[in-house]
Amino acid sequence: MAHDPDAIAKLFDASPFVAFLGLKVTEVEMDAGAVTMIMPMRPELARGGPIEGQFHGGAVASLIDTVGDFAVALTAGAPVPTMNFRVDYLRPSGGAYLTGRAVTRRLGKSMAVVDIDVTDSQGRLTAVGRGTYSPKVG
Amino acid sequence: MAHDPDAIAKLFDASPFVAFLGLKVTEVEMDAGAVTMIMPMRPELARGGPIEGQFHGGAVASLIDTVGDFAVALTAGAPVPTMNFRVDYLRPSGGAYLTGRAVTRRLGKSMAVVDIDVTDSQGRLTAVGRGTYSPKVG
Amino acid sequence: MAHDPDAIAKLFDASPFVAFLGLKVTEVEMDAGAVTMIMPMRPELARGGPIEGQFHGGAVASLIDTVGDFAVALTAGAPVPTMNFRVDYLRPSGGAYLTGRAVTRRLGKSMAVVDIDVTDSQGRLTAVGRGTYSPKVG
Amino acid sequence: MAHDPDAIAKLFDASPFVAFLGLKVTEVEMDAGAVTMIMPMRPELARGGPIEGQFHGGAVASLIDTVGDFAVALTAGAPVPTMNFRVDYLRPSGGAYLTGRAVTRRLGKSMAVVDIDVTDSQGRLTAVGRGTYSPKVG
Numbered sequence: 129m130a131h132d133p134d135a136i137a138k139l140f141d142a143s144p145f146v147a148f149l150g151l152k153v154t155e156v157e158m159d160a161g162a163v164t165m166i167m168p169m170r171p172e173l174a175r176g177g178p179i180e181g182q183f184h185g186g187a188v189a190s191l192i193d194t195v196g197d198f199a200v201a202l203t204a205g206a207p208v209p210t211m212n213f214r215v216d217y218l219r220p221s222g223g224a225y226l227t228g229r230a231v232t233r234r235l236g237k238s239m240a241v242v243d244i245d246v247t248d249s250q251g252r253l254t255a256v257g258r259g260t261y262s263p264k265v266g
Numbered sequence: 267m268a269h270d271p272d273a274i275a276k277l278f279d280a281s282p283f284v285a286f287l288g289l290k291v292t293e294v295e296m297d298a299g300a301v302t303m304i305m306p307m308r309p310e311l312a313r314g315g316p317i318e319g320q321f322h323g324g325a326v327a328s329l330i331d332t333v334g335d336f337a338v339a340l341t342a343g344a345p346v347p348t349m350n351f352r353v354d355y356l357r358p359s360g361g362a363y364l365t366g367r368a369v370t371r372r373l374g375k376s377m378a379v380v381d382i383d384v385t386d387s388q389g390r391l392t393a394v395g396r397g398t399y400s401p402k403v404g
Numbered sequence: 405m406a407h408d409p410d411a412i413a414k415l416f417d418a419s420p421f422v423a424f425l426g427l428k429v430t431e432v433e434m435d436a437g438a439v440t441m442i443m444p445m446r447p448e449l450a451r452g453g454p455i456e457g458q459f460h461g462g463a464v465a466s467l468i469d470t471v472g473d474f475a476v477a478l479t480a481g482a483p484v485p486t487m488n489f490r491v492d493y494l495r496p497s498g499g500a501y502l503t504g505r506a507v508t509r510r511l512g513k514s515m516a517v518v519d520i521d522v523t524d525s526q527g528r529l530t531a532v533g534r535g536t537y538s539p540k541v542g
Numbered sequence: 543m544a545h546d547p548d549a550i551a552k553l554f555d556a557s558p559f560v561a562f563l564g565l566k567v568t569e570v571e572m573d574a575g576a577v578t579m580i581m582p583m584r585p586e587l588a589r590g591g592p593i594e595g596q597f598h599g600g601a602v603a604s605l606i607d608t609v610g611d612f613a614v615a616l617t618a619g620a621p622v623p624t625m626n627f628r629v630d631y632l633r634p635s636g637g638a639y640l641t642g643r644a645v646t647r648r649l650g651k652s653m654a655v656v657d658i659d660v661t662d663s664q665g666r667l668t669a670v671g672r673g674t675y676s677p678k679v680g
Contacts, residue, residue, distance in 0.1 A: 143314040145322035176281040177345070184283035185348050186328025193324050207315070209355065210323045211515060212536060214490065214628050214672065216350040216655050218648040233670055234632040238514060238538075239487060241630050241670065243657075256647055256655065258628065258672055260488060260536065262514075349653060350674060352490050352534065352628065354517050356510040371532055372494040376652060376676070377625060379492050379532065381519075394509055394517065396490065396534055398626060398674065400652075419590040421598035452557040453621070460559035461624050462604025469600050483591070486599050488630040493623065 130158050131205040139206050140198060149173070149187065151194055154227070161202060161232030165195040168225045183221040185255075188246060189213075191228045192257030196242040199230035200261040203240075211239070213259030223249040228257075235263060268296050269343040277344050278336060287311070287325065289332055292365070299340060299370030303333040306363045321359040326384060327351075329366045330395030334380040337368040338399040341378075349377070351397030361387040366395075373401060406434050407481040415482050416474060425449070425463065427470055430503070437478060437508030441471040444501045459497040461531075464522060465489075467504045468533030472518040475506035476537040479516075487515070489535030499525040504533075511539060544572050545619040553620050554612060563587070563601065565608055568641070575616060575646030579609040582639045597635040599669075602660060603627075605642045606671030610656040613644035614675040617654075625653070627673030637663040642671075649677060 133156040140146050155164040167173075167187070175184035192215055200208050230244045244257035271294040278284050293302040305311075305325070313322035330353050338346050368382045382395035409432040416422050431440040443449075443463070451460035468491050476484050503523045510517045520533035547570040554560050569578040581587075581601070589598035606629050614622050644658045658671035 143322060144310055144312045145314075145324060148310040149324070172282055172286040174282045176283070184281060184328070186283060186287070186324070186331050189327040189331065189351075189353075190322070190324025193327065212352060212354040212488070212517075213327075214350060214352040215327075216648075216672070216674065217348055218650075218655060233667065234630075236632075241488075241632060243670075253647065256657075256672070258630065258670070260630065350626070350655075354509075354534065354536065356512075356517060371492075371529065374494075379494060379626075381532075391509065394519075394534070396492070396532070398492065419598060420586055420588045421590075421600060424586040425600070448558055448562040450558045452559075460557060460604070462559060462563070462600070462607050465603040465607060465627075465629075466598070466600025469603065486631055488628060489603075490626060490628040491603075492626040 130202055133202065136198065136201045136206065146194055149190055151191065158202065161199055161235060162230060163195055163198045163202065164227060164229045165191065165198065166225045166227050167191045181222045183226060185217055188221050188226065188255050189215045191226060191246060192244045193259065195228040195230040196244045196257060196259040197261060199232050199242050200240045200263045203235060204263045208264065209262045211260040211262055213257055215255055215257045217255050219252060219254045221246065221248060221254040225249055238264065268340055271340065274336065274339045274344065284332055287328055289329065296340065299337055299373060300368060301333055301336045301340065302365060302367040303329065303336065304363045304365050305329045317358065319360050321364060323355055326359050326364065326393050327353045329364060329384060330382045331397065333366040333368040334382045334395060334397040335399060337370050337380050338378045338401045341373060342401045346402065347400045349398040349400050351395055353393055353395045355393050357390060357392045359384065359386060359392040363387055406478055409478065412474065412477045412482065422470055425466055427467065434478065437475055437511060438506060439471055439474045439478065440503060440505045441467065442501045442503050443467045457498045459502060461493055464497050464502065464531050465491045467502060468520045468522060469535065471504040471506040472520045472533060472535040473537060475508050475518050476516045476539045479511055480539045484540065485538045487536040487538055489533055491531055491533045493531050495528060495530045497522065497524060497530040501525055544616055547616065550612065550615045550620065560608055563604055565605065572616065575613055575649060576644060577609055577612045577616065578641060578643045579605065580639045580641050581605045595636045597640060599631055602635050602640065602669050603629045605640060606658045606660060607673065609642040609644040610658045610671060610673040611675060613646050613656050614654045614677045617649055618677045622678065623676045625674040625676050627671055629669055629671045631669050633666060633668045635660065635662060635668040639663055
């Protein structure tokens with residue numbers, strides 16, 4: 129009972145915050161319940177400090193939340209409420225863009241659990257997320 | 267061995283992402299290791315959807331991460347790396363601004379644990395965060 | 405629509421694992437949705453190692469899970485499924501017993517969020533938990 | 543700079559709580575920083591309730607904590623302190639035994655992040671864990 133990823137993407141793009149982050153879907157794996165998004169660097173997303181060109185952790189968390197939500201939306205048909213998520217920062221997240229790949233671990237009637245890996249443009253794992261979503265929409 | 271909150275605030279404000287979020291410190295409780303910040307609504311922080319005027323969860327998470335970090339910085343003297351955090355969304359976060367209050371639960375040599383409560387302008391608890399920070403700076 | 409704490413306690417005691425842990429309710433605060441339990445040391449709960457008399461982290465996590473569940477059961481009327489929880493270890497948990505106090509932060513129709521503080525017999529905070537429960541029973 | 547898994551297993555078995563749980567290492571994958579353990583059912587680990595033969599969530603969490611710690615110990619040489627972990631329960635955990643497989647996602651100087659999957663004897667994923675450990679021992 130999967131939905132059209134392009135139609136879902138339009139719903140996500142209609143969010144001012146998602147549009148600000150510049151998130152773009154680059155791959156959808158329907159069978160795995162997986163979605164990949166990229167987030168390009170823009171000046172407002174930088175954390176600043178001694179080393180230039182690093183994303184702020186809040187931007188990384190926002191990518192994690194959104195791509196995880198999109199994975200659930202493949203079944204639900206629209207963005208769903210996030211119940212909670214955890215993010216672990218493994219390395220500084222620098223470079224021209226970050227890639228977030230969300231994989232659904234469990235999709236129940238009232239609860240979905242999703243894992244999200246974030247890698248930099250050189251393929252290094254920089255952060256991992258795990259979220260619970262409320263897939264009641266569709 | 268506390269540091270000057272105003273000096274720390276300048277370091278945080280120097281972060282492009284924190285400046286974009288518009289975060290402002292409104293209270294510092296040195297004895298409790300507690301800090302309160304507000305985040306005013308701006309169009310880019312909205313999640314959109316059927317109900318207008320709600321903050322996106324990623325913006326809420328960013329507030330949580332930053333105010334928690336500031337609580338550790340009271341001792342460390344500067345922003346420190348976030349190791350991980352968890353956010354639970356309890357209600358939609360709407361209104362003209364959100365308030366985040368961070369309280370240090372444990373400040374060790376290599377690890378600090380901080381609790382963060384987020385309330386809306388009517389005082390309703392809308393989200394809770396718990397983060398681990400690496401207080402090695404100072 | 406609160407339920408009788410003694411009746412709920414009997415349901416919890418009927419769990420072989422809870423009985424093994426020796427958990428006992430010591431206080432119920434109905435208005436706050438709060439419950440306090442103690443877990444006495446017994447040889448099987450020790451983590452061993454160079455310092456004797458410390459509880460294993462798994463036993464601490466089990467206390468956290470159970471007392472948090474009991475707080476939700478005050479409204480639900482019986483033990484409910486744990487969806488997820490996080491535990492942060494702040495100090496070694498030693499001594500004759502541990503005390504876990506659970507406070508309900510949010511009790512919705514399909515989701516409850518509970519905070520749990522663990523203290524040792526000298527009143528030191530040794531661990532903190534935060535759990536999401538599914539309060540559908542009652 | 544890996545250590546002998548059998549020597550590490552003896553250190554874990556010396557923990558009264560680990561011995562009580564009956565945990566046994568069944569596979570070590572040195573290159574992946576991965577360890578697999580099984581936990582057989584015993585009456586004290588049951589959660590009770592209407593459906594017999596299910597492990598209590600606290601026992602599942604204890605398996606997660608321990609197998610995750612063992613993965614870090616492959617490098618550290620001995621059990622290390624758990625800083626925090628999160629467990630998500632995806633399905634009831636029933637059957638003759640549970641299997642926990644821990645994979646190290648990041649092993650830094652002061653912090654290791656480990657993912658743990660728990661499956662039942664029929665290979666169904668019943669719980670997932672994610673923990674942060676302090677790999678300072680070895």
